[in-house]
Amino acid sequence: MIDRIKEILAAVESFQPKSIEEVEEFRLKYLSKKGLIPALFDDFRNVPAEQKKEVGAEINILKQKATDKLNELKDALTVNAEGKIELDLTRPGDPFKIGSRHPLSIVRNEIISIFTRLGFIVADGPEIEDDNHNFGKLNFPQDHPARDMQDTFFISPDMNVLLRTHTSSVQAHEMSELKPPIRSLSPGRVYRNEAISARAHCLFHQIEGLYVDKNVSFADLKQTLDYFAKEMFGEHTKIRMRPSYFPFTEPSAEVDVSCTLCGGKGCNVCKGTGWLEILGCGMVDPNVFEAAGIDPEIYTGFAFGMGIERITMLKYGIRDLRLFFENDIRFLNQFTAAI
Numbered sequence: 001m002i003d004r005i006k007e008i009l010a011a012v013e014s015f016q017p018k019s020i021e022e023v024e025e026f027r028l029k030y031l032s033k034k035g036l037i038p039a040l041f042d043d044f045r046n047v048p049a050e051q052k053k054e055v056g057a058e059i060n061i062l063k064q065k066a067t068d069k070l071n072e073l074k075d076a077l078t079v080n081a082e083g084k085i086e087l088d089l090t091r092p093g094d095p096f097k098i099g100s101r102h103p104l105s106i107v108r109n110e111i112i113s114i115f116t117r118l119g120f121i122v123a124d125g126p127e128i129e130d131d132n133h134n135f136g137k138l139n140f141p142q143d144h145p146a147r148d149m150q151d152t153f154f155i156s157p158d159m160n161v162l163l164r165t166h167t168s169s170v171q172a173h174e175m176s177e178l179k180p181p182i183r184s185l186s187p188g189r190v191y192r193n194e195a196i197s198a199r200a201h202c203l204f205h206q207i208e209g210l211y212v213d214k215n216v217s218f219a220d221l222k223q224t225l226d227y228f229a230k231e232m233f234g235e236h237t238k239i240r241m242r243p244s245y246f247p248f249t250e251p252s253a254e255v256d257v258s259c260t261l262c263g264g265k266g267c268n269v270c271k272g273t274g275w276l277e278i279l280g281c282g283m284v285d286p287n288v289f290e291a292a293g294i295d296p297e298i299y300t301g302f303a304f305g306m307g308i309e310r311i312t313m314l315k316y317g318i319r320d321l322r323l324f325f326e327n328d329i330r331f332l333n334q335f336t337a338a339i
């Protein structure tokens with residue numbers, strides 16, 4: 001029966017009428033009471049119970065397609081003086097279906113819009129990097145264990161060319177190529193050799209922030225991130241900073257926001273702590289300034305880096321990272337955005 005349905009569907013889809021009479025013949029042949037499609041519904045009674053679901057769905061699709069085609073043909077065709085049909089050229093075009101923006105793009109744009117209000121500008125950098133910009137200039141000494149924290153995809157056999165493991169590499173470009181003051185924001189893809197699971201992926205996205213000028217202080221960093229957290233997650237959001245280690249910042253901190261679900265009381269999303277980690281940050285290490293040719297006696301700066309997937313998961317309550325990359329329309333359709 002499925003074959004028969006497919007056969008009729010193919011005929012319906014390829015049907016091209018030459019006259020308005022043929023459109024009527026199409027209706028009679030397929031959709032009228034004695035037409036082929038109602039006949040299929042009669043035969044449906046004899047389909048074995050276990051096939052009913054599949055066959056029923058196929059017949060419904062066929063009926064819908066044939067009905068749509070008939071309506072389309074009726075709308076689109078007019079009869080000219082000789083009784084021949086022609087396209088109605090005055091008819092308005094079919095509207096385009098507007099897709100929805102990817103949730104990661106929505107959140108990336110939102111983060112950018114928050115920081116551009118503070119004077120940050122967007123700076124791009126390459127995804128294929130050299131060791132020096134991904135590690136060396138960022139104060140990762142050769143053979144330093146911190147390099148192992150970032151499972152790197154190497155491209156060249158001498159391990160000099162690689163896929164960047166973080167957007168901090170753009171900092172190294174910015175500081176080497178520009179003169180302070182620098183206030184930049186670098187969104188982009190990063191790559192790590194990790195097994196794919198609900199919580200990890202070999203490809204994900206980060207946004208890096210960098211502010212270098214005279215007299216930039218840790219208080220400026222804290223205030224900037226507090227503003228960000230409130231704009232992103234709501235005005236009642238609190239932040240806390242925990243001491244941490246990154247080779248390119250000193251001192252370094254990890255930043256938590258009060259739980260976006262329970263507001264800090266403790267729930268299963270924040271595992272009862274009331275806090276959720278969102279980013280790493282710190283004051284630019286003097287060694288990083290020196291490697292870029294900026295005098296650390298004159299300038300100070302702060303940097304921060306966050307995972308866009310993580311922020312998006314917290315904002316929308318998404319539990320599985322893989323959803324972002326599977327392009328399932330049912331998932332993606334749910335997101336709408338002004339930006």
Ligand code: DAH
Nearest residue numbers: 166168280281282303304305
């Ligand atoms: N690059 C770090 C990572 O991928 C994140 C980070 C931490 C960026 C501290 C920073 C920073 O700029 O100051 O885990």
